[in-house]
Structure formats: C-alpha cells, structure tokens
Amino acid sequence: MRPIRTRACVMKKLFVMLFIATSLLAGSCKKDTTVKLTGTQWVGKVTIGDFNGSYIMSFLTDSTGKTDVSLRGGGEDEDFTLPFTYTFDGKETGVLKIDDGVIDNFHYSAENSTITLFLDPEEAAEMTISSIVFHKN
Numbered sequence: 001m002r003p004i005r006t007r008a009c010v011m012k013k014l015f016v017m018l019f020i021a022t023s024l025l026a027g028s029c030k031k032d033t034t035v036k037l038t039g040t041q042w043v044g045k046v047t048i049g050d051f052n053g054s055y056i057m058s059f060l061t062d063s064t065g066k067t068d069v070s071l072r073g074g075g076e077d078e079d080f081t082l083p084f085t086y087t088f089d090g091k092e093t094g095v096l097k098i099d100d101g102v103i104d105n106f107h108y109s110a111e112n113s114t115i116t117l118f119l120d121p122e123e124a125a126e127m128t129i130s131s132i133v134f135h136k137n
Helices: 006-030 121-127
Strands: 041-048 051-059 064-072 078-088 092-100 101-108 114-117 129-135
Touching: 051 129
Parallel strands: none
Antiparallel strands: 041 051, 041 129, 051 064, 064 078, 078 092, 092 101, 101 114, 114 129
C-alpha cells in the first residue's frame, strides 16, 4: 500500500528542492575577485633633489618580473634592469624580492589601479623616501 501524498507534503519537497537549487546557483555565480598581475606593467616616478627616477615594473609570470630603471640627474644618467621574484595574495598584498636580496612589501589597490612599493628600511634611508607608487601602464 502506497502512502498518500498530501498537497502540503508535495509543497514541502518542492520548497526544499527550490532552496537547494537556489543555494547551488548562488554559490556557482560568485564573481572571482582574484587579481592576476601576470602580463601587466606599472610605471612609477620619483624625484629626489636633482635626480629623477623612472621605473617600469613588469610582472612576467605568476612569480617573476623585472623593473627597468632610468635615473637622470647630477651628471650621472643610468639605465638598468632589476629582476625580481614575488608572491601576491591575489587581493591586495605581496612581497617582492630583488635579485640582490632586498625584500620589499607592496600593496595593490584595485580602486586606484596602483601598486605601492614600500621600500626596505636601508633603501628608504638611502633614497630619503619610504615608498614608490606605480600606476598601471
């Protein structure tokens, strides 16, 4: 003998199935907010006294990059490239390690499309600045 299905019982099952389907759909539609720096370039400029520095920071892979540096002023114009490795949380904070062993922290701002590189204390004292702001190129 089959149990008798009441209209209330059928409605409860439909409600539960609808709730589960809605939950699954909402979970699968979440926007991925992870930021990828790979393939991006960022430009920063610094003026210290008579010296002007231009920096182009390029993120080549998900863990390596390079910064092309152009220093002008004081009769000592110089261009060079600094390779680096980095880690990034995909949201806003990261650590950049230049091949000469210097480690700098950085902050990514999606709102301003900037990366602020916070200089190592020795670098900061030498350059008399504590950070360089880079804008997306």
